[in-house]
Amino acid sequence: MEKKLRSGYTTGACAAAGVKAALLYEAGESWQVVELTALDGTKLTIPVKDVRETDDGLQAEVVKFSGDDPDITNGVSVFTLTRHLTGQKPEVIFKAGKGIGMVTKPGLSLPVGEPSINPGPRQLIRNAVADVLGREDVPLEVTISIPAGVELARQTLNPILGVEGGISVIGTTGVLRPMSEEGFKNSLVPQIDVARAAGFRELIFVPGKIGERIATAWKLPQEAMVQTSNFIGFMLDAAAERQIDKVLLFGHIGKLSKVAAGVFYTHNRIADGRLETMAAYAAAAGLSQDKVKELLAANTTEDALVILEQAGLKETVCRTLAMRASARAERYLFGKMKVGTVMVTLTGELLGMDDTAREIGEALGWKIPE
Template structure:
């Protein structure tokens, strides 16, 4: 029987639990364990590690529990500081403490200049304040801190999304269920929204760090780059839905040769026909049978390129693969947008690109390797 995975609670739920605990502490009530109703109606019971009175207000500490989700914030302390305000127009003013980022680019769910505390957590906090204090709510300042967030932010997409100074307080409902593939895919999409809000109509899709590093070295704008991971098809569809006009697929031949074969989920355990694709196009270009066999026996696509190079066919085959990747991507999207493709080696050598890729790259003033 398969093990049932445990759910946990989000950083937003931790912050809400801390706010509730602080308010209960101020009222002289028990605060060591609080109950929350998540935004989807799920009942959560969250232990509170500590509440203390400080010169700046009441400060609570809740330790994040992620269940069986591989969340990077599992086990970190989430601190919430609550302070009563006088003369404030808003019922609750949110502040970013240590380790919480600030939004610096448009396109996210909170405005530029605001703490990166998403709408879900904000509503959850408003709910617990109304629950404890009633309708006659006294204006409050709520400051959320996760000291570990400064370092943890480097393991997230926040630097790309324009969230500076730390991580985000996230969570749609407050319940953290083990991350599904769908959840991970959806976490990539805000990159498109941010790039579009910044004014880019042509985006650069980089499946991995290799493409991103090389594209940056070619002077392509980092703000227009979107990491797709293995979900190239999903991200292409998301771009089309948002009215993006053109996409430049920029990456290593190992990933993009799969797209040339019509593969849009490129995880190697799902689709690993790189050598077969290169062999097929090599044979179509005149690669002799022994060359095809040598290519199929290669360990990596970089080794396969040596076979093509020795046969004098590398440029011809790679050019065709780039053109075919764009053709298959546009067909996959039913011609909803234009796609160009640039294929490179690990060292950044240009292998092949099509006309649309050249047009997009020149529009961005790229500097091709000599």
């Protein structure tokens, strides 16, 4: 029998629960367990660890529960400090405490200078205020803190997206369902929006850290780099929808040779035809049958490159692979966008690129090693 995965609640729902608990405490009502209605209508029951009075307001603590989702914030404490304001506009004001980042780049759902408390959690908190006070438009200040967020932010895309100082309070509804592939893909897309808002219409797609490290060493602008993970096709579609002009695929041959074969979801358990693709183009370039068999038996693409080099075909095959990756990507997009490809080794050796890649790279000011 298939195990049913448990859902949890987002950091935004934790903050909303903390605010509601503080207001219930203030009203002399039970606050230890809070009921919330998520923005999609789901009913949430959230335990509250603590509510206490401080000189600055009512502080509540809620411990994040992620269910069976592998969320890095599972088990961390989300603190809210709720304070009534006088002489202010009737609205909830949001502040960032320790561990909550600030938005420093345009292109996200919040303006520059705002605490990275996303629109969904903000509305959930307003709804929680209305549950207790009868209306959401009251002069209230809510400061959210996640002390562990200072360190956790290093495991997120926040530094790339321009959220500095901590993590974001996220959640579109308040319900945290076990992370779907779709959810992870969608979490990558804001990188494109941030790069576009910074003025870049030609982007660099790096499937992993290898490509990012080498592209950075070549002086390509980090502001134009977008991490795609294995979802190259999905991210190409997202870029085309946002009317990006050109994309430079920049990464290790092991990943991008799959694109040359028309594979746009490159996880090795889904598609691992790297050696077969290299062998096919090597055979077309004249590699002997015995050497093709040897290449197919190689442990890694780096080992396969040694065989191509010994045969004097490494440069030819790698350039062809780069050209084919770009051609397949453009075909995948039905010609909506120009794509160039750069393939490198683990150590940063340039293996092959096409003319579009050189054009994009030079426009972005790269310094290609001789």
